[in-house]
Amino acid sequence: MKPVLRFLPFVSLLFFSSCDSLFLYNPNQVTLHNGESNLNARNVAALVSQPPPDTLRFILMGDSQRWYDESEEFVKSANKHRDISFVLHAGDISDFGLSQEFKWVNRILSKLHVPYMTVIGNHDIVANGPDAYRKMFGPMNYSFEYGSHKFIFINTNSREYAFDGTVPDVNWLRKELADNPENKDMIVIAHIPPYDNDFDKNLEKEYGELLGNNPNVHMSLYGHQHSFNDGEYYKDGVRYVVTTSMGARGYLKIKVWKGGQEVERINF
Numbered sequence: 418m419k420p421v422l423r424f425l426p427f428v429s430l431l432f433f434s435s436c437d438s439l440f441l442y443n444p445n446q447v448t449l450h451n452g453e454s455n456l457n458a459r460n461v462a463a464l465v466s467q468p469p470p471d472t473l474r475f476i477l478m479g480d481s482q483r484w485y486d487e488s489e490e491f492v493k494s495a496n497k498h499r500d501i502s503f504v505l506h507a508g509d510i511s512d513f514g515l516s517q518e519f520k521w522v523n524r525i526l527s528k529l530h531v532p533y534m535t536v537i538g539n540h541d542i543v544a545n546g547p548d549a550y551r552k553m554f555g556p557m558n559y560s561f562e563y564g565s566h567k568f569i570f571i572n573t574n575s576r577e578y579a580f581d582g583t584v585p586d587v588n589w590l591r592k593e594l595a596d597n598p599e600n601k602d603m604i605v606i607a608h609i610p611p612y613d614n615d616f617d618k619n620l621e622k623e624y625g626e627l628l629g630n631n632p633n634v635h636m637s638l639y640g641h642q643h644s645f646n647d648g649e650y651y652k653d654g655v656r657y658v659v660t661t662s663m664g665a666r667g668y669l670k671i672k673v674w675k676g677g678q679e680v681e682r683i684n685f
Contacts, residue, residue, distance in 0.1 A: 514546025
Protein backbone atom coordinates (compact mmCIF):
# COMPACT_ATOMS: atom_id res chain seq x y z
CA MET A 418 0.00 0.00 0.00
CA LYS A 419 2.87 2.43 0.68
CA PRO A 420 3.88 2.89 -3.00
CA VAL A 421 0.25 3.59 -3.84
CA LEU A 422 -0.02 6.20 -1.11
CA ARG A 423 3.12 7.95 -2.31
CA PHE A 424 1.78 7.95 -5.88
CA LEU A 425 -1.68 9.39 -5.17
CA PRO A 426 -0.62 12.99 -4.41
CA PHE A 427 1.30 13.09 -7.70
CA VAL A 428 -1.73 11.82 -9.61
CA SER A 429 -3.96 14.37 -7.88
CA LEU A 430 -1.55 17.17 -8.72
CA LEU A 431 -1.57 16.20 -12.38
CA PHE A 432 -5.35 15.97 -12.44
CA PHE A 433 -6.00 19.35 -10.85
CA SER A 434 -3.30 21.16 -12.83
CA SER A 435 -4.09 19.75 -16.28
CA CYS A 436 -7.89 19.94 -16.35
CA ASP A 437 -8.23 23.71 -16.28
CA SER A 438 -11.67 23.47 -17.85
CA LEU A 439 -12.89 21.82 -14.64
CA PHE A 440 -10.63 23.12 -11.89
CA LEU A 441 -8.65 26.27 -11.18
CA TYR A 442 -5.82 26.41 -8.66
CA ASN A 443 -6.97 29.96 -7.85
CA PRO A 444 -10.66 30.41 -8.63
CA ASN A 445 -10.14 34.16 -9.04
CA GLN A 446 -7.46 33.92 -11.71
CA VAL A 447 -8.41 34.95 -15.23
CA THR A 448 -6.88 32.77 -17.92
CA LEU A 449 -8.39 33.20 -21.36
CA HIS A 450 -7.80 31.19 -24.52
CA ASN A 451 -8.06 32.25 -28.15
CA GLY A 452 -11.41 33.80 -28.94
CA GLU A 453 -12.40 34.33 -25.29
CA SER A 454 -11.46 38.01 -24.94
CA ASN A 455 -13.24 41.26 -25.84
CA LEU A 456 -16.35 39.32 -26.77
CA ASN A 457 -18.79 42.25 -26.83
CA ALA A 458 -16.71 44.16 -29.39
CA ARG A 459 -16.20 41.00 -31.46
CA ASN A 460 -19.91 40.26 -31.52
CA VAL A 461 -20.83 43.88 -32.27
CA ALA A 462 -18.41 43.79 -35.22
CA ALA A 463 -20.05 40.60 -36.48
CA LEU A 464 -23.48 42.23 -36.17
CA VAL A 465 -22.72 45.53 -37.89
CA SER A 466 -21.05 43.71 -40.78
CA GLN A 467 -24.57 42.67 -41.80
CA PRO A 468 -27.02 45.19 -43.35
CA PRO A 469 -29.67 46.18 -40.78
CA PRO A 470 -33.34 45.51 -41.52
CA ASP A 471 -35.90 48.31 -41.34
CA THR A 472 -37.65 46.44 -38.55
CA LEU A 473 -35.13 45.03 -36.09
CA ARG A 474 -35.83 41.91 -34.06
CA PHE A 475 -33.70 40.68 -31.17
CA ILE A 476 -33.94 38.66 -27.95
CA LEU A 477 -33.51 39.86 -24.38
CA MET A 478 -32.55 37.14 -21.91
CA GLY A 479 -30.70 37.22 -18.60
CA ASP A 480 -29.65 35.75 -15.27
CA SER A 481 -28.03 32.57 -16.56
CA GLN A 482 -26.03 32.13 -13.32
CA ARG A 483 -25.87 28.38 -12.56
CA TRP A 484 -28.73 27.43 -14.90
CA TYR A 485 -26.52 25.86 -17.53
CA ASP A 486 -28.97 23.18 -18.68
CA GLU A 487 -31.71 25.78 -18.99
CA SER A 488 -29.35 28.06 -20.90
CA GLU A 489 -28.67 25.23 -23.33
CA GLU A 490 -32.41 24.88 -23.83
CA PHE A 491 -32.70 28.64 -24.32
CA VAL A 492 -30.19 28.51 -27.18
CA LYS A 493 -32.20 25.77 -28.87
CA SER A 494 -35.35 27.85 -28.55
CA ALA A 495 -33.70 31.11 -29.67
CA ASN A 496 -32.20 29.45 -32.75
CA LYS A 497 -35.70 28.63 -33.96
CA HIS A 498 -36.30 32.35 -34.54
CA ARG A 499 -34.78 32.89 -37.96
CA ASP A 500 -35.68 36.57 -38.03
CA ILE A 501 -33.65 37.81 -35.04
CA SER A 502 -30.41 39.77 -35.53
CA PHE A 503 -28.81 39.37 -32.09
CA VAL A 504 -29.29 38.41 -28.44
CA LEU A 505 -28.84 40.68 -25.41
CA HIS A 506 -27.82 39.14 -22.07
CA ALA A 507 -29.15 41.40 -19.31
CA GLY A 508 -26.53 40.41 -16.73
CA ASP A 509 -25.78 37.91 -13.99
CA ILE A 510 -23.92 35.80 -16.47
CA SER A 511 -22.23 34.14 -13.50
CA ASP A 512 -23.22 33.37 -9.92
CA PHE A 513 -19.91 33.95 -8.14
CA GLY A 514 -18.01 36.24 -10.53
CA LEU A 515 -15.61 33.48 -11.58
CA SER A 516 -14.02 33.56 -15.01
CA GLN A 517 -14.78 29.85 -15.41
CA GLU A 518 -18.49 30.61 -15.09
CA PHE A 519 -18.19 33.26 -17.81
CA LYS A 520 -16.43 30.68 -19.99
CA TRP A 521 -19.10 28.06 -19.47
CA VAL A 522 -21.88 30.50 -20.41
CA ASN A 523 -19.93 31.75 -23.42
CA ARG A 524 -19.49 28.20 -24.68
CA ILE A 525 -23.25 27.75 -24.44
CA LEU A 526 -24.20 31.08 -26.04
CA SER A 527 -21.60 30.65 -28.77
CA LYS A 528 -23.99 28.05 -30.18
CA LEU A 529 -26.44 30.83 -31.02
CA HIS A 530 -26.88 31.48 -34.74
CA VAL A 531 -26.51 35.23 -34.10
CA PRO A 532 -24.09 37.42 -32.11
CA TYR A 533 -24.76 38.14 -28.45
CA MET A 534 -23.83 41.11 -26.26
CA THR A 535 -23.85 41.43 -22.47
CA VAL A 536 -24.24 43.93 -19.66
CA ILE A 537 -22.69 43.26 -16.24
CA GLY A 538 -24.90 42.03 -13.38
CA ASN A 539 -24.51 42.24 -9.62
CA HIS A 540 -23.42 38.59 -9.33
CA ASP A 541 -20.78 39.26 -11.98
CA ILE A 542 -19.17 41.84 -9.66
CA VAL A 543 -18.57 39.37 -6.81
CA ALA A 544 -14.94 38.48 -6.04
CA ASN A 545 -12.71 39.08 -9.08
CA GLY A 546 -15.70 39.35 -11.40
CA PRO A 547 -15.05 42.92 -12.62
CA ASP A 548 -11.55 41.99 -13.84
CA ALA A 549 -12.81 38.78 -15.42
CA TYR A 550 -15.70 40.61 -17.11
CA ARG A 551 -13.48 43.36 -18.52
CA LYS A 552 -10.95 40.90 -19.90
CA MET A 553 -13.52 38.55 -21.36
CA PHE A 554 -16.33 40.88 -22.47
CA GLY A 555 -14.87 44.39 -22.39
CA PRO A 556 -15.86 47.69 -20.70
CA MET A 557 -18.80 47.71 -18.30
CA ASN A 558 -20.23 50.81 -20.02
CA TYR A 559 -20.31 50.86 -23.82
CA SER A 560 -22.59 51.49 -26.78
CA PHE A 561 -23.06 50.61 -30.43
CA GLU A 562 -25.27 51.70 -33.30
CA TYR A 563 -27.12 49.46 -35.69
CA GLY A 564 -29.57 50.70 -38.27
CA SER A 565 -31.89 53.36 -36.86
CA HIS A 566 -31.03 52.52 -33.23
CA LYS A 567 -28.31 53.19 -30.68
CA PHE A 568 -27.88 50.66 -27.86
CA ILE A 569 -26.35 51.92 -24.59
CA PHE A 570 -25.14 49.43 -21.96
CA ILE A 571 -24.48 50.68 -18.42
CA ASN A 572 -23.51 49.17 -15.06
CA THR A 573 -26.33 49.86 -12.57
CA ASN A 574 -25.25 47.49 -9.77
CA SER A 575 -25.13 50.19 -7.11
CA ARG A 576 -25.28 47.98 -4.02
CA GLU A 577 -21.99 46.27 -4.92
CA TYR A 578 -20.36 49.73 -4.74
CA ALA A 579 -21.94 50.50 -1.35
CA PHE A 580 -24.21 53.14 -2.93
CA ASP A 581 -21.22 55.48 -3.13
CA GLY A 582 -22.65 57.61 -5.95
CA THR A 583 -20.43 56.24 -8.71
CA VAL A 584 -22.73 53.55 -10.12
CA PRO A 585 -24.47 54.09 -12.42
CA ASP A 586 -22.13 56.60 -14.02
CA VAL A 587 -24.77 59.19 -14.89
CA ASN A 588 -22.20 61.58 -16.37
CA TRP A 589 -21.10 58.93 -18.85
CA LEU A 590 -24.74 58.15 -19.61
CA ARG A 591 -25.50 61.83 -20.20
CA LYS A 592 -22.69 62.08 -22.75
CA GLU A 593 -23.80 58.90 -24.54
CA LEU A 594 -27.38 60.12 -24.81
CA ALA A 595 -26.20 63.49 -26.12
CA ASP A 596 -23.95 61.87 -28.74
CA ASN A 597 -26.71 61.14 -31.22
CA PRO A 598 -26.27 63.43 -34.25
CA GLU A 599 -28.58 61.33 -36.45
CA ASN A 600 -31.40 61.35 -33.88
CA LYS A 601 -31.55 57.57 -33.73
CA ASP A 602 -33.90 55.86 -31.33
CA MET A 603 -31.87 54.92 -28.25
CA ILE A 604 -32.34 51.90 -25.99
CA VAL A 605 -30.61 51.78 -22.59
CA ILE A 606 -29.73 48.30 -21.31
CA ALA A 607 -28.71 47.51 -17.72
CA HIS A 608 -29.09 44.77 -15.15
CA ILE A 609 -30.88 46.52 -12.29
CA PRO A 610 -33.83 48.81 -13.11
CA PRO A 611 -33.77 52.24 -11.44
CA TYR A 612 -36.83 51.58 -9.27
CA ASP A 613 -35.24 48.47 -7.69
CA ASN A 614 -33.89 48.62 -4.13
CA ASP A 615 -30.43 47.58 -5.39
CA PHE A 616 -30.22 50.79 -7.45
CA ASP A 617 -28.74 53.87 -5.74
CA LYS A 618 -31.78 55.89 -4.63
CA ASN A 619 -29.71 59.09 -4.73
CA LEU A 620 -29.21 58.55 -8.47
CA GLU A 621 -32.64 57.22 -9.41
CA LYS A 622 -34.22 60.61 -10.14
CA GLU A 623 -31.33 61.85 -12.29
CA TYR A 624 -31.10 58.55 -14.17
CA GLY A 625 -34.84 58.49 -14.83
CA GLU A 626 -34.88 62.10 -15.99
CA LEU A 627 -31.98 61.52 -18.38
CA LEU A 628 -34.07 58.87 -20.11
CA GLY A 629 -37.46 60.55 -19.72
CA ASN A 630 -36.35 63.96 -20.97
CA ASN A 631 -34.70 62.58 -24.09
CA PRO A 632 -37.13 62.49 -27.05
CA ASN A 633 -35.22 59.61 -28.64
CA VAL A 634 -35.50 57.22 -25.66
CA HIS A 635 -38.69 55.17 -25.62
CA MET A 636 -37.49 51.87 -24.11
CA SER A 637 -35.04 50.60 -21.49
CA LEU A 638 -34.22 46.92 -20.86
CA TYR A 639 -33.28 45.03 -17.66
CA GLY A 640 -32.96 41.69 -15.84
CA HIS A 641 -32.24 41.00 -12.14
CA GLN A 642 -35.77 40.51 -10.83
CA HIS A 643 -36.22 36.96 -12.17
CA SER A 644 -39.67 37.77 -13.48
CA PHE A 645 -41.25 39.57 -16.42
CA ASN A 646 -42.26 43.19 -16.02
CA ASP A 647 -43.27 45.81 -18.56
CA GLY A 648 -44.56 49.30 -17.95
CA GLU A 649 -44.12 53.06 -18.15
CA TYR A 650 -42.87 53.26 -14.57
CA TYR A 651 -42.29 57.04 -14.35
CA LYS A 652 -45.14 58.08 -16.69
CA ASP A 653 -42.66 59.90 -18.91
CA GLY A 654 -42.95 57.98 -22.19
CA VAL A 655 -40.16 55.50 -21.43
CA ARG A 656 -41.13 51.83 -21.38
CA TYR A 657 -39.19 49.81 -18.77
CA VAL A 658 -39.01 46.16 -19.82
CA VAL A 659 -37.64 43.42 -17.56
CA THR A 660 -36.94 39.83 -18.64
CA THR A 661 -37.02 36.78 -16.41
CA SER A 662 -34.21 34.34 -15.55
CA MET A 663 -33.03 31.22 -17.32
CA GLY A 664 -34.16 29.32 -14.24
CA ALA A 665 -37.71 30.46 -14.98
CA ARG A 666 -37.23 29.31 -18.59
CA GLY A 667 -38.32 32.52 -20.27
CA TYR A 668 -37.09 35.40 -22.42
CA LEU A 669 -38.38 38.29 -24.52
CA LYS A 670 -38.48 38.70 -28.26
CA ILE A 671 -38.42 42.40 -29.09
CA LYS A 672 -39.28 44.10 -32.37
CA VAL A 673 -38.30 47.74 -32.88
CA TRP A 674 -38.57 50.23 -35.72
CA LYS A 675 -38.21 53.99 -35.87
CA GLY A 676 -40.63 55.29 -33.28
CA GLY A 677 -42.15 51.96 -32.24
CA GLN A 678 -41.63 48.65 -30.47
CA GLU A 679 -43.35 45.37 -29.65
CA VAL A 680 -42.46 42.88 -26.90
CA GLU A 681 -43.37 39.19 -26.86
CA ARG A 682 -42.90 36.92 -23.85
CA ILE A 683 -41.64 33.44 -24.67
CA ASN A 684 -41.39 30.39 -22.43
CA PHE A 685 -39.31 27.38 -23.35
